[in-house]
Amino acid sequence: MPTLTKPKEHNRERPVVFMENVSKIYPNGKTAVQNVSLEIEEGEFISFVGPSGCGKSTIFNMISGIIEHSVGKLEILGTTPTLARQQSTDVSFVFQEPTLLPWRSVLDNVMLPLEFRNVTKQEKLEKAHHVLKMVGLSEYTKALPRELSGGMKMRVSIARALVSKPKLLLMDEPFGALDEITRQNLQSELLRIWETEKMTVLFITHNVFEAVYLSTKIAVMTPSPGKVESVVEVPLPFPRNEDFRTSHQFSDIAAKVSQDLKF
Structure with a gap:
């Protein structure tokens, strides 16, 4: 096999x-x-x-x-x-489309997976800022998805998948x-x-x-x-x-x- x-x-x-x-x-x-x-x-x-x-x-x-x-x-x-x-x-999943919530900022989209975990607000912010820096979007934390290019949206999607440090x-x-x-x-x-x-x-x-x-x-x-x-x-x-x-x-x-x- x-x-x-x-x-x-x-x-x-x-x-x-x-x-x-x-x-x-x-x-x-x-x-x-x-x-x-x-x-x-x-x-x-x-x-x-x-x-x-x-x-x-x-x-x-x-x-x-x-x-x-x-x-x-x-x-x-x-x-x-x-x-x-x-x-x-x-385990984290990045789909073919970014699937971002249009009414949430880049930072809030990235923090979404942490909202269902026992994580303090400060920890959420620190983790989200860390992965956004990792994908080169530190300056776009307050932007909405409609303000981003296709490549930037995918970077946000990747950051969201990484924020929980998946194996x-x-x-x-x-x-x-x-x-x-x-x-x-x-x-x-x-x-x-x-x-x-x-x-x-x-x-x-x-x-x-x-x-x-x-x-x-x-x-x-x-x-x-x-x-x-x-x-x-x-x-x-x-x-x-x-x-x-x-x-x-x-x-x-x-x-x-x-x-x-x-x-």
Whole structure:
């Protein structure tokens, strides 16, 4: 079965995500995801690529506990996805759209996840200001979403996901609607944050080049019903800069992923 980890000889730690023969079958009989087996270790940056409708978002929704899997074993941080979502702030989700509350300021949008936790007002403010500085929006705390560009809105969405210091960050094609310059800038910002915060990141994209630039490994999925066809390693060091995008290694890995996408 495809795996995203190599077995450790001694004292193997529990993976952040463990999926064994996981399938999702909807009530109408449609199988969206079939027999997916993955192990994802702490600190990895894993991108999922595949054709539209192959079940990438379904996998993320199962991992986050938004929907339940139908068959197989699925554990997140050693527990069920539902309990992981209900009992901790260890899992955060960034959707394709920023989904900001239009009547709330940038600062208030970012503090939203903390309002459901036992956190003092001062702590909320400190945490929110910290992550807004991290994404480069310290000067926009009082702005409303309508006053922001698309890239800035996505930065707010990322800051909101980071404010609870998650161990696992799920990102469902967050840069898909952005222009290429903004997209590349946010890719670099995301890698900087990932390296600083030591999170595990799962990232959906249709862009092979984006996947290669960001990832430690890339899971290539088949058309529906979605299966993991292959796992392509990106064995190149971080931090990565713009020169990496034009390197032979980058081109070779992108070609490998593209070839695996030809079913």
